[in-house]
Amino acid sequence: MAICRLFSWALVCFTALVFSAKGETLFLSSLNWPPYTGEQLKDGGASAAVVSAALKAKGHDLHVDYYPWSRTIRMVSREDAIYSGYFPEYYYPTDQYVFSASIGSSPLGLLERRLYPIKWSRIKDLNQYTLGVVRDYVNTIELDEMITSGVQHVEVVSSDEHNIRKVATGRVHGAVIDKYVYNYYIHQPHLVELKNKLDMNKQLLASKQLYIAFKNTPEGHRWREVFNDGLALIDPEQIVEEYLASMK
Structure with missing residues (x-):
C-alpha cells in the first residue's frame, strides 16, 4: 500500500515536472518593416529570427501577426488581446509597456x-x-x-x-x-x-536599439524575463548580420 502511494506521488511529481517544462507560445504583433519584420520574409524578418531563436533557446515558440503600424500597437492594448507585446520598437518613456533587452540596432x-x-x-x-x-x-x-x-x-x-x-x-x-x-x-x-x-x-x-515592448502586466513581465534569459544564450548581432548578408 505504501509502495502504491509512493508510486502515485512520484507519478504526480513527474506529471507536474513535464507540464511545467512544456513549451509555451509567445504571441506578438508586428508590422511589415523589411528587412526587420515581414509576413512574406524568410523567418518573418531579421528581428523575428532573433526573437524566435531566443525563445527556442528556452524551449518556447513564437507566433507573430502582422498589421499596419498603428494597428500593431492598438491590437496589444485591447482588453481581449492575445498578444503579450509588439516589436520591433525603439525605447520611449511609457507606463504601458516594459522593454526587453536589445534585439538589434x-x-x-x-x-x-x-x-x-x-x-x-x-x-x-x-x-x-x-x-x-x-x-x-x-x-x-x-x-x-x-x-x-x-x-x-x-x-x-x-x-x-x-x-x-x-x-x-x-x-x-x-x-x-x-x-x-x-x-x-x-x-x-x-x-x-x-x-x-x-x-x-x-x-x-x-543608431537606435530595437526592443520588444511587453505589456506592463504580470504576464508581460514574466515573458520579458523568459525572453531576456533566452536572448543571453544566443548572439543576436550575428543572426542579424547573417540574415542581412543572405538578402544581398
Whole structure:
C-alpha cells in the first residue's frame, strides 16, 4: 500500500515536472518593416529570427501577426488581446509597456534627393526643411519634441514606402527612415527606378536599439524575463548580420 502511494506521488511529481517544462507560445504583433519584420520574409524578418531563436533557446515558440503600424500597437492594448507585446520598437518613456533587452540596432537617418542634399550639423538645423515621417513611429527624442512643439515642419504618411516616393518627387525635402529599410525597398522592382534620384544623408540621426515592448502586466513581465534569459544564450548581432548578408 505504501509502495502504491509512493508510486502515485512520484507519478504526480513527474506529471507536474513535464507540464511545467512544456513549451509555451509567445504571441506578438508586428508590422511589415523589411528587412526587420515581414509576413512574406524568410523567418518573418531579421528581428523575428532573433526573437524566435531566443525563445527556442528556452524551449518556447513564437507566433507573430502582422498589421499596419498603428494597428500593431492598438491590437496589444485591447482588453481581449492575445498578444503579450509588439516589436520591433525603439525605447520611449511609457507606463504601458516594459522593454526587453536589445534585439538589434537600427541606423536611423534621413533620405534625401541626390541633387538637393540636406545640410545639417545640429538637429535644429533641420527646422529649415520639411521632413516626411511615418504616423506613430518613434523617431528621436529631440526630433519628436521639435515636431510636437511645431518648430519642425513635417508631413505625416502611412508608410516608409510612401515617404520614399515623396522624397523622390520633391514633395518633401527629406524623410526619416532606417538605412536598411530604405536599402530593402529601393531594390524592389516597383521602386528601383527611383534609386538614381535618392541618397541616404551621410550623417545619421541616431543608431537606435530595437526592443520588444511587453505589456506592463504580470504576464508581460514574466515573458520579458523568459525572453531576456533566452536572448543571453544566443548572439543576436550575428543572426542579424547573417540574415542581412543572405538578402544581398
